[in-house]
Amino acid sequence: MKPLATRCSTVPRSAIRAIVGKSYGMENVISFGFGQPDFTTPERIIKAGIKSMENGETFYTPNAGCDYLRAAIADEYVSRGMKYGPENVIITVGGAEALCLTMLALVDAGDEIILQDPCFANYIGMVRANGGIPVPVACTEENDFMMTAEDLKAAITPKTKAVLLNYPANPTGAVATKENLEEVCKVCVENDLYVITDEMYKRLIYTEDKFYSPAEFPDMKERTIIVDGFSKAYAMTGWRVGYACGPEEIINNMIKMNENVVSCVNEAAQRAAYDALTGDQSVVDEMVEKYIRRRDLMVKMINENMGGKMTARTPKGAFYVFANIKKTGLTSEEFCYRLLEEKHVVTVPGTGFGDSGEGFVRFSYATSEENIEEGLKRIQAFIESL
């Protein structure tokens, strides 16, 4: 038999799936593994999807997505002072496909794409699948897990094509300050780099600070592709609706590639997404309030009950705590797999998100306060037993 495509062997498997998979079949498991809201989609959004199907909207939709949803997304940017129109938007199967199409449109073999380390691990697979080279830049706890302009500058080579930024960040919950973004964007303009900004968690932000997109900074709009979606903020992971927004030339290429990948997103999901975006936003506020309570409970229990062996900074967004376990003397993998075996608690080794994740574990707090209390009690007992 002839060999299969080599690209598959360059793409890593998910560390999250690996440890969550190991927990299947175990009893009484508390999971901080998957990064998905534990809420079902708000009722009004579900009803919009059902109505669409009842109205017979069961056909293919345009490769670019439905006009009403593209326009609503563009309008939202306009309301934030960013000049985009429907022609700048493509609707995709989740943020994941928006990222994938962005890579297809931008990355040629040998192109280097600079990533935060640690980062959402699928970025690495998506870059490699297109023959690109992921270039990790360490984002340290001391720098609140932000990529500094100096570190970015040091990673740039003549082959660098783009920088992929993600704030609020998975797995660290980091939110870049305006000053940091300003400096990073300046470096990107000076070096003629594209910026892919994954803003999936932009509505899940827990500071007084306004959310800034790199596209808002001088000379950035023409080189920035924004990736976003409905999964996280509206508890719509299973509906699979996301989008990208950027320069028309890039979006047109993504639309062309979409025709060759999934063709289009089903209309019921797009109607539901339209309702999510244009309807009463108190459904998001209610979830945000719960995430803040859960985050505060988790960070407090980690910092007060673990005898200093596990510590955590208070993350400013998303729904992850990236806890430092260096003082336990265990590696991230040893910590997480022993914790699972001995206490039936799922966490994800920081190394699953890049080498700089060594010495850390990721918790998702998209789970109930009861689970957080019980899970952290078990972790306290585990740490005391070491």
Ligand code: PLP
């Ligand atoms: N980007 C980040 C940073 C994520 O954490 C995720 C999901 O975990 C995605 C993109 C993909 O989200 P979806 O495809 O569900 O919209």
